[in-house]
Amino acid sequence: MRFGVVVFPGSNCDHDAWYALSHNLGQQAEFIWHDSSSVGNVDAVILPGGFSYGDYLRCGAIAKFSPVMAAVKKFADEGGLVAGFCNGFQILCESGLLPGALLRNRDLKFVCRPVTLRVETTHTPFTSAATRGQLLRMPVAHGDGCYFADERTLDMLEKEDRVVVRYMDNPNGSLRDIAGICNERRNVMGMMPHPERAADSLMGSEDGRVILESMVRSLVTA
């Protein structure tokens, strides 16, 4: 499979995502520069973590205007798989590809620590290799990870089975413990935790692999 990892100025988990995909999963992975008008010939797009454009103004607020995001939108509209981790999730929300917003953490501080997630649905290309209720351990590292949406949207996400992963030990105050969601068409997913940092047993957990492997599996069967 060919993964494209978008590089915004200020992305700093781009290399980690590339390494996890290419070295830990043995897939093809390449970088896509932020001013590209096309995502190129890839099967899936990763929006990595970091501080795109310095996260000035608001996390992800400037990234949504970058040329590559128009291309990512088009790719998603055509059914392509798009996953955003951490800053990538923030960018997806800012761009309107996912509903809701990521606010400042409840404790108003950056938080870096391992968290435990529960897989809420396997009916997505990002969790199809997992089992429902499976617990995944992987790090979070963010200052603005508190998922917020109005009650109606939250109800809709739950009703449509679009909450992909929930925190067992909510580190940031996210409403209804939401750690990751997908869009209505189920081909765009964003989550605050970092599966790419939990793809190698040396890092203390390989639980993040199931997210990436689900994507690979979905692409093979697609």
Added chain:
Amino acid sequence: MSALTPFELDKVRQILKREPTQTELGIFEVMWSEHCSYKSSRIHLKKLPTRGPRVLVGPGENAGIIDIGDGVAIAFKIESHNHPSFIEPFQGAATGVGGILRDIFTMGARPIAVMDALRFGPLTEPRNQRILEGVVSGIAHYGNCFGVPTVGGECVFEPCYNGNPLVNVFALGVFKHDEIFYGRATGVGNPVIYVGAKTGRDGIHGASMASAEFTEESKQKRPNVQVGDPFMEKLLLEACLEAMKTGAIVGIQDMGAAGLTCSTCEMGSRAGTGIEIDLALVPQRETGMIPYEIMLSESQERMLLVAEKGREQEVFDVFHKWGLDAVTVGTVTDSGKLIVRNHGTVVAEIPNRELADEAPLYDRPHNTAPFRSAPMDAPEFSSSDLTNDLLKILASGDVCSKRWIYQQYDYTVRTNTLAGPGGDAAIVRIKDTDTSIAMSLDGSGRYCALSPREGAMLIVAECCRNLSTVGALPVAATNNLNFGNPERPEIMAQLVEAIEGMAEACRHFETPITGGNVSLYNETLGEAIWPTPVMGIVGLMKTAPPMTIPFKNEARTVMLLGGLGSCDATRFGGTQYAKAVLGKMWGLPPALDLDYEKRVQCAIREVVNGGFAESAHDLSDGGLAVALAECASQGIGAAVDLNTALRPELALFHEGPSRVLVSTTQPQEIERIARDFHVEALRIGVTMKGRLQIRNDSVTWIDCAVEQLRDVRENALENQLTVHAG
């Protein structure tokens, strides 16, 4: 009034053979400041060992470099940002991180780890809480955005840091041997190129401010503190590393302390060349800046580089891709002079070598005993409740968990962190090799206040023991010397003794010092900080799952490699027990036998690398009882019987070095290894679920549920911050 002494001014006149201009005077003032010239410490720094089989680059460059095999090298160094962090904690600490990161990537290495050694006044003072919170969020802000993991460090609270907190930042980067760049302006006719952020008026005189004591007026110096932009630095990093790959760059140096002044004259001096620049070409973000201000600005995220003539465009293209300024501001010449023009008019003309390397050196008087205020004799003391004493120490600022701090740092970015904060040593793997780097940062103002020489040796021993406890072989070091006013002989004596002790220990452990930093004049209103040398030592190991502190399973043999050690009342006066329980300080630091220490380190490395231990933790602050409590942090405690003639306070809490706690299923193997190295290995107990019990000849000394030990230790820092907030 000039910051130069009359003697120094005369020397300037001799060099120039005339009166200096205003700009020249400013240039000499910063280059000859203590911060840039090391004029008080340099003759003593020469006593430090700097060579070794792995050392590729020693002191004098932006960072030291050592070979780690497979054609790979690491660059690392520590820097202080003490004075700015007191004036403006957030920006002071943030730009401290930014500065040391530039030192690493200016050499071509990609930064892969940061650690911080922090010292504050007690948290009972609201002001100290604000400084702590500001410093920690400043470090987090910069490191997290830049994308370098902050993998470890230490944090200590003492009243002597009340008006003078210490912020020492260590950074480490990795590259291949053929990717090393130097700060040298070679090739007459080559263009001198300015890249990165625009120059403003911020930070002017930062270097000179860092070279003076604090007075009431210091608070007025806020404009002297620079403002950091980690996003800009991240772009600068990527652009520099990419531009280096073009092959068009000849030399490169960051603009840190003393900004454009320091980078131009040092690059010229190292290459034996001259540099001519025109300040009108320098990108500026403020209008009406005079040459003096442009030369002395310490605006952050700037670099100066020399490119091969005719290949400028290749360099510009890379920087423009990353959205950064890159402009030619001058040329390398054969004059040996730094010639600064402003719109063509010469405003400074100074011989590079004399400016950069011929700052006056001072052999400041130190023929007196190092200053100390603590008495030598031990007071009477006797514990009424040893379990309570242990809990008190676990809740004290120095010993408690620093989770509240390190959770604000991204310590897993770049997916190399095998062991992050909270362990004996941090470990990062080097991708595409079998090698990992272990690193430890340590200082002890308390020990050094009692004896700067012995204290410095203990710090080196502790760092090396930390590394050995995770199975790594210590190979090289960097040091940060934080002291008071060197013009006072009893302070200068502290500095000299600490350097000599450090030199002896680093020779013994074969860890040459490849660079570092000296921060003097750490005094506020005439009160000096304790002598606080901080060491950062790196070790090499094979990449493997890391050895960690907690006991993992019940019914394992608990062993004390190195033995119970010995201690008398005099050597107990610098311990955490004396501090947290008795509120006193006296005597001398723990006794250290360098030979025995080294043998214990060899033994623990063999134990760990042979796979004979399930957990390992070296003894340090708080001694045996605290180490056992830390090993019990994940629910498995131990029943320990000591069988010692020492009085309980000493046996449980003395801080004698050369000891490591392990839990194992193979005690005989550990005893065999201990015999091979002629060190003690005592079976002191057995792990068990839920409780920590320490007995001596069947008298119970300590008995406590492990949850209580853990909760007290884990939550203490947060509790102190909430209790005193508002």
